[in-house]
Amino acid sequence: MSTATTPRQVTEVPFWFGTATIFRREFLAFFTTPVAAIFMVIFLVMSGVMTFNVSRLVDPQGQAALRGFFNWHPWLYLFLVPALSMRLWADEHRLGTLELLTTLPLSMMDLVLGKFLAAWAFASVVLAMTFPVWLTVSYLGDPDHGVIAAGYVGSVLLAGGFLAVGSAVSASSHNQVVAFVVSVAACFFLLLTGWGPVQSFFKGWLPPALSDLLAAISFLSHFVDSFVRGVIDARDLVFFATVIAAGLWITGLLLQGKRRR
């Protein structure tokens, strides 16, 4: 006769429950960190500055499409998004809570996706808080609402792309400051490769295939040249989806690597 206790049967939970549990903790945690508050204040103040600088919002045709507003987003995100993503994993390493997380019955995907989605949702909430800018241009002029909506979609995707890069960088570091600096550098590179002067510099000495590749991976060209002009192109959607998937996949690999070390 077996004297083994039958392990207590744990109720089966839906597949998304683990991701949702991580998401919930992380999302709420953003509201207790000063960095998130700073992110919110800087982002909203900057968009406020834009609002007062109305001449920039309303383009010469009298069509307010908020191009000036959205053109700023890549450069605001460059510093603000790494401030959000730096603590994602660096803090887990430092506090030792990664050991707790990885010994819970959760998959690596639950952890990586839950954290990423929480940061992305937080950034989206902050972006949504800029809606008074939209109201203002609607009041002052006759904007093309479709173009503005495309700008918001693009801006959300851009933030997601930066966050995925920041997530991977954060997974490789114990130190938040290091994670921040490296993320800013990586995101800066991904912006610059699509910036006109840098592109022509590369064209001068790199083989065309390589300089075209560098231009193709730029966050800037996939945002400023499309969404901000009101164009939602499947290629840009696929681009950002690929960047996000790649960033999260690398995050998972780096975390698995820590366990193998």
Next chain:
Amino acid sequence: MAASPLIQARSLVKQFGSFRAVDDVDLQVFPGEVVGFLGPNGAGKTTTMRMVTGYLMPTSGTASLAGMDIATHPREAKRHLGYLPEGAPAYPDMRVEEFLRFVARARGLRGAEVRAGVNRASDLLELGKVRRQTVETLSKGFKRRVGFAQALLHDPSILILDEPTDGLDPNQKHEVRGLIRRMGEEGGKAIVLSTHILEEVEAVCNRAVVIHRGKTVFDGTPEALDQRAPAKVTRNRLDHVFRELTQDQAPQAGNKDDEVAA
């Protein structure tokens, strides 16, 4: 008696660069067994526990919990596990109650089960007073108790506790030891706890495993451990055995203050 082990580790090896922290450790723990895991600083206790719980991947060897391989069926294996990692890590910004609720959900409990699990674990570890405090404001002992409570939320059949009584006051040590003993005797759990307090092994464990430089050097009952000391040693007998097992040269007779001639 054909009980199957709840914890089964075979030939675990962990190599950090050129340093072999754990060298071919086997461990089988059956229901109702409370194993005291002993060894000097750096012996490889934490590293072994980390491999058994699935945090670190072993360089070679396998581990399974409740019959589930931790490498191939990690989620199924971890459902049966309550683990207190070294240093009782927790999120400093969270309130104790929030933290416990989070871990309960992550363990797959839902709704009323979460509340019941948190209440039961908080009662067992006497966390009533600090439930609304944030983790960063807790004293060392309370932080450790929160870490222990976290491991009990889902009433697991396997408990792996890395220094569960470290930093507790004498009263709390007594309480927690009683709790661990009862969970083994009455709860039929398989429990492994590491400690540096040898009396703790006599007080709560029905088996002791000593490792030294990553190798198992003793595995048996606490009484058998005690028997290894020569009869002339009358005080701190376990200390004597421990030193003998884990010192590179055998202690010389007559120069130890615990070797008091009767």
